[in-house]
Amino acid sequence: MPELLTNRAPTLARPAPSRRRAGIGEALRWSAFRALERLSDWRGNNTQGVFALSDPQARGPAMWLYITTIGELNAVAPMLEWLVTQRPDLRPVLITEHAHYQDAYLARLPHAVVCLTRGHSLDAQKLAEQLPPQVLALAEIPCLPSDAPCRFSYAFLRQARRHGAATLLLNGWLYHYEPPARLDQIERQLLERDFLRSLDVLCVQDDATAKTLADRGADPQRLVVTGNMKFDAMQRPHWQVSQARSPGLLGALLAARRPTVVGGCVTELPEQQAVLGAFQRLRRDHPEALLILAPRHPENKERLQALLAQIEAAGLRWVRRSAVPDAPLPEAVNCLVLDTVGELRDFYAAASVAHVGVDHNVLEPLGLGKPLTIQEGWNTTYPSYPVYRLLRDQGVLHSCADEAALHAYWRSALEGAASVQEDLRRTEEVLSHLRGSVLRHQQACLAWMGAEGTTRRPEHAAGAAGTAKTR
Template sequence: MTPRPLSLGLKLRWQLFNLMSRIAERSHALTEAPPAPEAAKPSLWVFVSTIGELHATAPFLNALIELAAADGQEIVLLTDRDGYAESYRSLHPSAHVVRVTGSQFQAEALAATLRPTLFVIAEIPCWPSDAPCRLPFGFLYEAKRLGAGTALINGWLYGYPTSCRADAIERKLFQRDWLRLIDVVCAQNERVANTLRDAGANLVHITGNIKFDALETLPRAFENTRSPRLLQSIQSSGRPTVVAGCVTEADERDLVLAAFEPLAVAVPRALLVLAPRHPENPKVMQALGKRLNASGLPFVRRAEHGDQALDDDVKVLVLDTMGELRDFYALASIAHVGRDHNILEPLAYACPVSVRPGWNSTYPSFPVYEMTRDGGLLIESDDPTTLETLWQSLLTDSGRRKQQTDRMRSLLEHAQGATERTWSAMRSVFPITREHG
């Protein structure tokens, strides 16, 4: 593919925006980059905001990263969130993990050491400040200025308004340029694809959701996890286990605990694994600790407990680490997934799943929620008494897992295939010739 030159109008607008940014920042203090090697190395850049997007696009990204590494390229994983570096490196040990600071000049500094040949945006944002993450336009601009190919995979639109004046200016100046600088767009569905075409995107393919291809139906071996002793002790104990993942809001936390408190009386050996969405937030953890203390349920925090066997008298394990939820879902007797989050991971293990109603139709989790709900794979309740009754009945329903397995297999046969369609779209633009795994 021959790179398209940047237009004169875009160059002028970029110079103006750069001048305003320099005045606002007053220095390059926000610029971050890895230590400079002797010369810039050819690199694959991937913006993947959170561990959720990394897992959701893994079938494609893992193969692409392997291909780039085999060609002698460095791997750069960009994230705008604190706290994901350890999880990213555990999955891709040789990658440079770079936190996006918000500085418009960070991309220039990064490219001076790790020059992009291909820049991939994983799922979001499809244009400036659309999603709950921030990727400065400068990364796309710098990649195209240097002749890199650019792609958006598993694309999804949130429709968020901008959160500050600087983001509003960036979107006004560069939204159409953002889309035009992306060589190929792979969208999850027709609505997203049509919106991006109307907004100026060049080449748009409807590929489906790679998340359906990313499901692991078999648990990882304990020795390949970060908590082998802890996980093995829970499995060996045979305790009925409720795993509540991505519990974001205080009312959802209270719903889960209000349902579990009577369950712990009715089923004395029951264990709750509670994974808050933002364990890095001190206020979230303080509020959770206060609520647990009030409940009287003995609890431990995974970060403090470490990887050691769990005592039988512990009723609640607070999973306050990053990147481990999937391994605990694999042990769950029942899973509860926080509203608007990923329900496929526990369903893949044929685990009964409960959720609250009222999911946000703009979130990328919504089509999956809607499909699985309509397929009879979800239990919905916003009432703790009803939820506790359902949980208790599920613990004694031996036929439920087979029913879940059969329904899940049928759903997957219908929904899978996005990874291969994404490869086809990429090959239509880029000279990718090797076979992928």
């Protein structure tokens, strides 16, 4: 098995270490950065004027949560639920720069407030004035300022410290990206060490990440190697179709037991062509088969139109999920384009076999026990890569080079081939050894989760709020 914590016994919850005060050096660095941000504002800073709350009237103590994507929200869901249970007195606030995630975020956490921001320091100040944080949790990324396409400004972390919030990094991992803009580069150069030293506990996926962060300035006593939480989040033993956003449509598919291929996040043109070609071959043997195809970014109209043109050229009778009611699909439809956000994970339940696009989440279909195909070419800097690498190295991911190989495996899966059943057995065996990260996270964070004044006595950092993002 991989070294990743598979043989390590859980440890008892550790007492919260004492907190450091932000020194004069941090205050000077922050003042210098704020001066540069103001200059950027004067020149036309594109992070200004974006701030919005889903509930503009929301007030009171809050739990700030920075979770980059819908996939990451699903991946950290067990830990998120635990955090909310620990502090029911706090209003969850989901911070994002993606307005189109709001409905999916609120479907997962109906009582939350979604905060839209690109990370300007004045946004952090506004949010803290209206919904002062008592807990801040960063899920997976960023471990460093501007380390990923979706970034979290130091301003929000600094505001959390000023308000005495517990500051937690969950499922930490590094992209190794360079900051995309000059001011982002300066933020990292000036404030990277302060960023790391502002986190009370840093839960990271592996020893390599822990070493890198320690070398960059994190306190080794606050670093905890917890493994990858995604292996726990994939389990859905109590899932029911009534919990889905489209229970009528999805329930009818499950009841009909129609041979169904679900292609999730198939983004690039060559892979889309391979999937469509394989499905056309499959229909020769199974003419009643259905293809459910989910583009990665349905809000990207140009990319979506290109996909629809491919489907049309393939001669498939298709509908868009956004254009049909939550009701059984007509039998004549043989392709459902899942152009909504946040539904793919549930639609994997209808799959006879699944295919996950390069660089995306293989655990969602595996969590439902579905046969799975992928193609090669995964990017080492994407958050899906650590899971892909672990499972690839264990030999449980079935990679298909072309449409002929895809068709062959899909047909074997539909027809219950013994080789596919053995793949599923071996996959579950491997996955069972990789679970346990959520418990380690809880043990690492428990000491920081008490109400103000009961578990800890935070020392507030001095100074004002704010920082900047991409310019």
